[in-house]
Amino acid sequence: MTKQRVxxxxxxxxxxxxxxxxxxxxxxxxxQHEHDCFFMVVDLHAITVQQEPAAxxxxxxxxxxxxxxxxxxxxxxxxxxxxxxxxxxxLGWLMTTxxxxxxxxxxxxxxxxxxxxxxxxxxxxxxxxxxxxxxLLYNTNLVPVGDDQKQHLELTRDLxxxxxxxxxxxxxxxxxxxxxVGARIMSLDDGTKKMSKSSPNAGSFITLLxxxxxxxxxxxxxxxxxxxxxxxxxxxKPEVSNLxxxxxxxxxxxxxxxxxxxxxxxxxxxxxxLAEVVVQALExxxxxxxxxxxxxxxxxxxxxxAERASAVAEVTLRNVKxxxxxxxxxx
Ligand code: AMP
Ligand code: TRP
Numbered sequence: 001m002t003k004q005r006v007x008x009x010x011x012x013x014x015x016x017x018x019x020x021x022x023x024x025x026x027x028x029x030x031x032q033h034e035h036d037c038f039f040m041v042v043d044l045h046a047i048t049v050q051q052e053p054a055a056x057x058x059x060x061x062x063x064x065x066x067x068x069x070x071x072x073x074x075x076x077x078x079x080x081x082x083x084x085x086x087x088x089x090x091l092g093w094l095m096t097t098x099x100x101x102x103x104x105x106x107x108x109x110x111x112x113x114x115x116x117x118x119x120x121x122x123x124x125x126x127x128x129x130x131x132x133x134x135x136l137l138y139n140t141n142l143v144p145v146g147d148d149q150k151q152h153l154e155l156t157r158d159l160x161x162x163x164x165x166x167x168x169x170x171x172x173x174x175x176x177x178x179x180x181v182g183a184r185i186m187s188l189d190d191g192t193k194k195m196s197k198s199s200p201n202a203g204s205f206i207t208l209l210x211x212x213x214x215x216x217x218x219x220x221x222x223x224x225x226x227x228x229x230x231x232x233x234x235x236x237k238p239e240v241s242n243l244x245x246x247x248x249x250x251x252x253x254x255x256x257x258x259x260x261x262x263x264x265x266x267x268x269x270x271x272x273x274l275a276e277v278v279v280q281a282l283e284x285x286x287x288x289x290x291x292x293x294x295x296x297x298x299x300x301x302x303x304x305x306a307e308r309a310s311a312v313a314e315v316t317l318r319n320v321k322x323x324x325x326x327x328x329x330x331x
Contacts, residue, residue: 004141006035006177009042009082009134012059013051014197015207016066018278019185022249023146027179029071031144037077038138038309039067044082044089044130048123049113049198065298066208069289080305082134087313091133092126094320098159098166099129107151132156136163137313139172147183148194150176167323170316182249188222191238209286212279219243219275230262230270240267247274250281 008028010020028039041063046056060081067079082088104110104125114120131152135143136159143153153176160171187193187204195205203218210218225237232255234241247258247270262270292298322328 003036006031006142007038007138007140008144009040011042011046012063013046017195017197018206019195022182022185025070027144032077039077040080040082042082048127065292068292069285074301078305078308080309084306085309085313087317091317092130095133096126096129128152128155132159135174136171137316140174142177143174144177170323186242191242215279216275219271224267228266232259250277
């Protein structure tokens with residue numbers, strides 16, 4: 001049986017958070033052995049909000065390095081920069097022409113990111129069409145993402161179906177792969193908001209490269225609900241439930257195990273232990289990160305990854321263009 005194709009991407013628009021790790025990267029690592037995997041750093045998506053060039057360069061390298069530090073094996077999975085494979089920008093345009101304005105207006109991520117802003121780039125609006133192109137270029141079966149990407153995945157499926165209907169069977173219809181626990185890690189200062197690397201309050205998120213003392217500080221200051229019992233109840237105790245989810249995901253325990261371990265104990269002990277669990281979960285990644293950075297091997301990994309990705313993407317792009325009626329370059 002041929003392996004299923006898996007593809008996903010993370011934006012280099014800031015430092016990666018524990019949310020990115022638990023919701024997405026952890027699953028990338030878990031899927032790599034049984035599947036044919038492509039993981040990219042989506043720099044073309046990151047520029048949908050203005051990026052400082054030096055910061056974009058630095059963050060792009062950091063995300064690629066973190067992929068490997070988190071356990072992705074470049075021999076198993078192709079790791080590459082989206083901008084190194086020009087087919088993304090090209091199919092992105094073709095998919096933009098397939099997308100209705102009404103569909104894009106319904107995207108909650110666009111509404112959130114544009115709300116109250118005066119000058120919103122058109123790229124932010126057509127972002128989901130580019131994401132659809134990313135996925136469809138690789139005949140992707142499974143897309144591991146956090147909960148916030150569900151709506152974009154639905155649109156990708158609709159666009160693939162629309163294209164196939166209009167121009168003949170061309171695209172594989174992808175399925176989202178969203179974890180049951182940890183698909184939406186919440187902010188440390190507000191249990192109703194997603195943990196996000198673009199939050200102005202650095203105390204609201206933990207980055208994967210935070211020093212142990214910063215992690216301890218952030219967790220000790222994390223908001224907790226009234227009461228003192230460590231009980232999983234998202235409705236009534238969103239903050240504590242979020243911390244329990246982080247505990248479970250970083251320690252490999254179930255939520256039930258975490259809850260029964262802290263029965264009758266206050267938030268203080270729980271938070272102290274949680275900080276150690278997070279520090280320990282991130283420690284191997286952080287030391288590997290430093291090693292990979294020092295070795296300079298990421299350039300070669302990205303070159304190989306882009307080569308493998310281009311080989312697949314170019315075939316799809318050629319088929320798409322032929323199906324749409326573009327004149328081939330060589331007759
Ligand atoms: P982004 O940082 O927006 O490029 O997101 C990269 C991946 O991380 C996507 O699959 C997101 O769904 C996932 N992700 C981002 N923030 C969170 C979060 N707070 N909880 C769970 N998953 C997340
Ligand atoms: N939109 C995704 C996010 O913000 C990033 C992304 C771009 C992506 N292209 C993708 C995710 C393709 C999965 C597959 O998280």
